[in-house]
Amino acid sequence: MIDIQLLRNDTDAVAKRLAARGFRLDVAGFSALEDARRRIQVATEALQSERNAKSKQIGQAKAAKDQKRVDEIMAEVAGYGDRLKQMEAENDAVQAKLHALVSVIPNLLHQSVPAGTSAEQNAELRRWGEPRRFDFKPRDHVDLGALLGGLDFDTGAKLAGARFVVMRGQLARLHRALAQFMLDVHTTEHGYTEVYTPYMVSGACADGVSSLAKFSGDLFKIQDRDLYLIPTAEYPVTNFVRDEIVPLEALPLKYVCHSPCFRSEAGAAGKDTRGMIRNHQFDKVELVQIVHPSRSYELHEELTAHAEAILKKLALPYRTMLLCAGDTGFSSAKTYDLEVWLPGQDAYREISSCSNFEGFQARRMQARFRNEKARPDTLHTLNGSGLAVGRTLIAVLENYQRADGSVSVPEPLRSYMGGAGKITPA
């Protein structure tokens, strides 16, 4: 949620900043609603105050055994109940309307975010690694998977439909090795605490990190229950601090979580249908940081570097993109995407997304810390993939393939693979 005070005090400026990301704020509508809210809330609270004062007097009169005085005041308060009930209902209604309006407003963008409406306008900040030159025509992961006998999309489809995969043998093991490797690096080298969480969260948690009203269609919901399959471990992990006041000295909190992710891909029909680039279920190792507002941008850079470190250790060429205004997600103030080189697609493809949400999620979640003046204050939240395991598997297969269809195992993964140096066709 954006800062409601800021929205009230400087509505036009906020509207202008929102326009930068293509969101049109109905300024007149908001102002009218806000005026009504102020009027009704003030009036309601004034009447409540009066009621409370008189009730207190009744109590005092009763204590003084002054029955005459009690009857007098009771007569005065006679009509209050109904009037109050009506005003409170009116107040609730306008508050709900206002909340509904404000909760679907996206975050304000950081000033470093470039203008733009689509991914084409994202800014490439840096490249690392040289895409390998093949002396044969490189296969994509689907062909490699078929050759190696470890990626089975037919059985995935038989079990659950399109956008599901079954992995077998050495490829299943490589997939596991990647997740283990990432967890080990982040815990031992980058200072994260490993966590294991539920793979379903309540609607309140979902609404804490994003807008459930706006994006519930992207999630798989459990029938007849207020539970959603998580689309990323960001959902459970960030909510660790919901409704909490974190002590200052505990910051920053740094968590790493390996989990499956479930996405309906509702708006992606026909996109990336080949292979396992875009599945309904995939594994991801997620980095989450809960930080002091004064350090969020510094730590955002650090977190991004932590994700990049995995790509470097695996010697996978990648580039770092700064998303433009139109491509930055609802809750984010600033997002870096890491794109890995995929020879099979002859393109860089997203493998990690690292965002600074500033206080946007924290305000939705009521996640606070006790600041230097011992007052509750809004936290900042960060997260990033470190990395998407399925896509990393694709990247390893495609970048490490040999002419005969076998695949070398990157050095850092060999100890996780029982020392195997390569994977060969079955």
Add this chain to the structure above:
RNA sequence: GGAAGGGUGGCAGAGCGGUCGAAUGCACCGGUCUUGAAAACCGGAAGCCAGCCAGUGGCUCGUGGGUUCGAAUCCCACCCCUUCCGCCA
């Protein structure tokens, strides 16, 4: 699934219709004392919202409703936790 008990401030734990947003203890912060610390003593301190910013008002004792002039206290529903039994990875 069955039975019982319980959800109150950072924690523990009173209160069970009326100056209760809440006793008390621990922890915490400030002060006195001390060479310093501890102990002792004195004092302070919940969160959210609104505001014509005042030592102002409202809301909050799991959540939502109800009764009442007045609810942490009474009634209803729901959620969650604990223990026991059953079942089970």
